[in-house]
Amino acid sequence: MSVRLVLTYALLVVGSIIVAFPLLIALSYSLMSESEIATFPPPLLTTRPTLNNYADVLDTIPIGRYLLNSFIVSTAVVAGQLITASLAAYAFSFLVFRGRQALFFVFLSTLMIPWEATIIPNYMTIRTIGWLDTYQGLAVPFMATAFGTFLLRQAFLQIPRELWDAARIDGASSFRFLVSTVIPLSRPILGTVAIYGFLSTYNQYFWPLLITNQTLMRTTQVGIAQLRFEETLRFGLVMAGVVMVAVPTLALLVLGQRQLVRGLTAGAVKG
Amino acid sequence: MRWTSRDTRSLGIGLAYLAPSLILFAAFVFIPLAQSIYLSFFNTRATGVATTFAGLDHYLELLTSPAFRTGLLATTLFALYTVPVGIALGLVLAVMLNQRLRAINVFRTMMSSTIAISAAVGALIWLLLLNPSLGLLNYILSLVGVHGPDWLIQPTSAIIAVSLTTIWLTLGTNIIVLLAGLQGVPEEIYEAARLDGARGLRMFTRITMPMVSPSLFFLLVVDTIAVLQAFTQIHLLTRGGPVDATRVLVYSIYQDAFQNFQFGYASAQAVILLLLVMALTLIQFRFVERRVHYQ
Numbered sequence: 001m002s003v004r005l006v007l008t009y010a011l012l013v014v015g016s017i018i019v020a021f022p023l024l025i026a027l028s029y030s031l032m033s034e035s036e037i038a039t040f041p042p043p044l045l046t047t048r049p050t051l052n053n054y055a056d057v058l059d060t061i062p063i064g065r066y067l068l069n070s071f072i073v074s075t076a077v078v079a080g081q082l083i084t085a086s087l088a089a090y091a092f093s094f095l096v097f098r099g100r101q102a103l104f105f106v107f108l109s110t111l112m113i114p115w116e117a118t119i120i121p122n123y124m125t126i127r128t129i130g131w132l133d134t135y136q137g138l139a140v141p142f143m144a145t146a147f148g149t150f151l152l153r154q155a156f157l158q159i160p161r162e163l164w165d166a167a168r169i170d171g172a173s174s175f176r177f178l179v180s181t182v183i184p185l186s187r188p189i190l191g192t193v194a195i196y197g198f199l200s201t202y203n204q205y206f207w208p209l210l211i212t213n214q215t216l217m218r219t220t221q222v223g224i225a226q227l228r229f230e231e232t233l234r235f236g237l238v239m240a241g242v243v244m245v246a247v248p249t250l251a252l253l254v255l256g257q258r259q260l261v262r263g264l265t266a267g268a269v270k271g
Numbered sequence: 272m273r274w275t276s277r278d279t280r281s282l283g284i285g286l287a288y289l290a291p292s293l294i295l296f297a298a299f300v301f302i303p304l305a306q307s308i309y310l311s312f313f314n315t316r317a318t319g320v321a322t323t324f325a326g327l328d329h330y331l332e333l334l335t336s337p338a339f340r341t342g343l344l345a346t347t348l349f350a351l352y353t354v355p356v357g358i359a360l361g362l363v364l365a366v367m368l369n370q371r372l373r374a375i376n377v378f379r380t381m382m383s384s385t386i387a388i389s390a391a392v393g394a395l396i397w398l399l400l401l402n403p404s405l406g407l408l409n410y411i412l413s414l415v416g417v418h419g420p421d422w423l424i425q426p427t428s429a430i431i432a433v434s435l436t437t438i439w440l441t442l443g444t445n446i447i448v449l450l451a452g453l454q455g456v457p458e459e460i461y462e463a464a465r466l467d468g469a470r471g472l473r474m475f476t477r478i479t480m481p482m483v484s485p486s487l488f489f490l491l492v493v494d495t496i497a498v499l500q501a502f503t504q505i506h507l508l509t510r511g512g513p514v515d516a517t518r519v520l521v522y523s524i525y526q527d528a529f530q531n532f533q534f535g536y537a538s539a540q541a542v543i544l545l546l547l548v549m550a551l552t553l554i555q556f557r558f559v560e561r562r563v564h565y566q
Contacts, residue, residue, distance in 0.1 A: 008370065015364055016381040022396045022439060023384065025407065029399065042407045084291040091288035097281035098274075103289060110300050112552040114500050116521050117545035120528050120538055121306035122299055124319050144295035174284070203389035205503040210529065221391040225507055228395060235399045246392045253387035257380055264386075264444060265451035 023246070030054070030239035037235055053240035060230070060237065063244055065216055066223035073138040073219060074201040080143030081197045082190060089152035090178045094164060110146045119210070126211055133217040138208055142201060148193040151263065155189040156182060192259040199249060199260075220245045307545070310538035317532040329539035338515060339523070339540075345430060346499065346519040352434035353441070354494045358487060360438065361445025366479070368446065369453040379450070386443035390503035397436040398508060426516030429509050433517050436504045441497060445490055452486030453479070492555040496548050520544050 017024070029037060031049040057063055091097075092104055122141060131137030159182060167177045183190070208219040218226075224241040227234075253260065286293075311329055313321035333339045368379050385393070400408045401422040409419030422432040456479070464478045480487075502521045505511060511518035511526060518526070520540060528537035 005372075008372065012367060012372075012375075012378045015367055016378050019364070019382045019439075019442060020384055022393070022400060023388070025400065026392075026396045037405055040404075042405060042410050044407075084295065087288045088292045091285045095281070095285050095288065097285035098278050099282055100285060103285070103293075107292070107296075110296055112549045113300055113304055114496070114544060114548045116500055116502070116524065117541045117548070118300060118303035118307055119524075120310065120319070120534055120541060121303035123529075124306075125298070125303065140295070141299040144292040144299075146296075149292065199387060203391075205389065205391045205506070206525075209506075221389050221503075224395065225391055228398065228507060235402070235405060238395055239399065242392050242395050246388060249387040249389065250384065253384060254380060257376075260386060261447055261451065264447050 023250075026239045026242050026246070029235055030243045032236050034234055034236050053234075053236040054244070056234075056237050057227070057240045057244060061223055061226055061241070062215065063220075063223065063241065066218055066220045067245075067248075069135075069138075069217065070202050070220040072135055074198045076135065076139040077142045077201040078194045078197040080139065081145045081148050082194060084144045085148040085152050085193060086178070086183060086186075086190070088149045089156050090182060092149070092153045093156035093159075094177070094182070095174065107146045107149055116206070119206070123210055132211050133214045137211050138217075138219065139201075141207075142197075145193070145197065148197065151189055151193060152186065155186050159185055188259070189262070191256065192263040195252060195256040195259045196263050199252060202249060304545070307538050307541050310535050311542050313535050315532075315534040319532075319534045321535070325535055329536045332536065333539055333543070338518070341515050342518050342520055342523045345515070345517055348430050349434055349437075349501070349517070349519055350495055350498045352431060353437045353498050354491065356434075357438040357441050357445055357494060358449075358490050361442055361449050361490070362483070362487070364442070365446050365449035365453055366475070368450055379446075383443040383446045385440055386447065388440065388443075390440055390501070391507060393440045394436055394504040394507035397432070397439070397504075401432050401435075401508075423509055424513060426513050429513055429516050433501075433504055433508055436508065437498065437501060440504070441494055445494070448490055449483060449486050452483040456482040488558060489555070492551050496551055499544065499547060499551075520547075 025044075028045055030053050031051070032043070032046040033048065033050055033052065036043060036046060036048065088107065092100065092107075126132060126137045126141075131140075163181055164177060167181060172180070202219075203221060204219070205221045205225070208222050209225075212218050212222065224238070224245050227238045227241045230237070310319075310321060312325055312327070314323045314325050315321050364382050368375065368382060400406045403409055403419070403421045408422075412419040420428040422428045460478060460482065461474070464474055469477060499519075500521060501519065502525065505517050505519060505522050506525075509517040511522045521544065524537050524540045524544065527533045527540065531537075
């Protein structure tokens with residue numbers, strides 16, 4: 001029995017190392033000098049760790065500014081999504097009105113439309129209204145979310161109707177009921193929507209690539225990609241940039257693991 | 272039923288709550304969608320302004336264009352290399368993780384870590400791993416006697432290289448979805464099968480696989496849609512090359528619109544992308560509906 005247990009753990013350790021291998025290599029190579037990276041056979045670990053690559057990233061690109069830009073844009077998207085999705089989910093769960101089904105279907109239909117199929121007119125809109133190279137241009141198009149609305153609606157439907165009836169008897173307005181009862185009771189699922197919104201915005205590449213030209217308005221993902229197109233490709237430098245950009249998302253993964261799993265599995269298992 | 276003034280009032284209140292979302296969807300989803308379809312029937316100036324009506328010209332040109340056919344082939348190969356392997360790997364790892372063990376959560380977090388990793392970060396790391404002289408992939412292959420190709424230079428291996436990167440990037444999602452599927456299988460079913468003498472591989476093919484088939488199907492659709500939308504890893508690894516071997520549909524839209532400034536022609540391709548994704552999503556919706564019925 002214990003032999004089997006040891007074997008199971010050994011398999012899990014090996015599996016984890018294989019899956020995480022690219023990340024471990026990025027970390028390891030970010031601490032190597034270019035000459036060490038060039039040795040054969042390719043090394044796994046450095047014998048002389050150095051932080052020079054990180055210093056060079058700071059000298060080559062304004063990474064601090066990129067991180068700041070990404071944080072501003074992602075936070076704005078999260079705030080926008082939480083507000084728009086809470087309001088919409090509330091209408092779809094607590095309010096009764098004719099046309100509700102049809103409007104819910106309108107929301108769901110946006111899930112079928114890939115962003116890339118509308119990216120040309122969206123680019124033109126942003127250019128026309130003068131939002132190229134702005135935070136608004138990066139954030140506003142993503143401030144509504146059908147998926148988030150759907151998740152919140154599912155959670156709101158679990159809230160006992162009696163609370164709603166009691167609030168009405170007390171004379172509370174429907175908006176006040178949303179703010180003082182529904183939102184506080186739904187904190188976990190709001191966390192899920194927030195983490196999703198943050199990760200998917202922070203990790204965007206195509207849209208910021210299209211609508212930003214000024215160096216100072218670039219986001220992290222587009223910013224580190226510049227390192228790949230330096231005159232000479234220096235992998236130590238690129239890996240240092242990769243680590244600096246990936247650390248915030250990995251931290252979010254560790255902190256928000258439960259929320260992420262809840263979001264991903266809502267679509268798959270419950271159908 | 273007659274429409275009363277109370278109906279108008281309640282609809283008004285409902286719309287007030289929905290307005291922020293609806294305005295954003297109108298501005299950035301529905302109107303642009305109509306514009307994409309409209310543009311696909313027009314020739315445009317380099318600024319994107321529609322000039323002359325082109326009818327179905329762009330679509331007919333796509334049908335006869337060898338470059339577009341190469342692109343569809345690249346997209347198909349990309350999906351075929353990425354989706355089945357990604358799901359199979361995800362299933363194997365999810366089965367390993369579906370055990371009640373001390374510290375299992377550490378392994379779960381590690382193996383699903385790629386959900387937090389962006390395509391740009393993933394592509395840059397794989398650029399290193401795939402490098403023919405400095406990368407570890409070809410070195411590891413050489414240890415087992417395989418001479419690895421110069422991955423991003425040869426057409427046949429470039430599409431495989433992009434697929435490998437994408438498999439790794441989607442692995443985290445696949446593991447989490449399948450693990451949740453596995454955890455939804457009632458213990459009694461395994462007990463009953465065990466009493467009937469089912470073991471190992473037989474248990475896996477007869478019990479586990481059918482029980483997680485909804486999750487497998489969900490991933491088949493979602494991962495295929497994700498592959499259809501993949502842009503970043505291609506932009507950073509191959510730029511659509513060599514000789515268009517990785518110029519998948521989205522990349523072709525990007526190049527025709529934002530490098531060649533043929534917005535009408537690019538919009539026709541965007542409409543085709545839309546139709547493909549809509550078809551896949553509708554299949555998914557129908558399937559979910561059916562499953563709900565016989566529950």
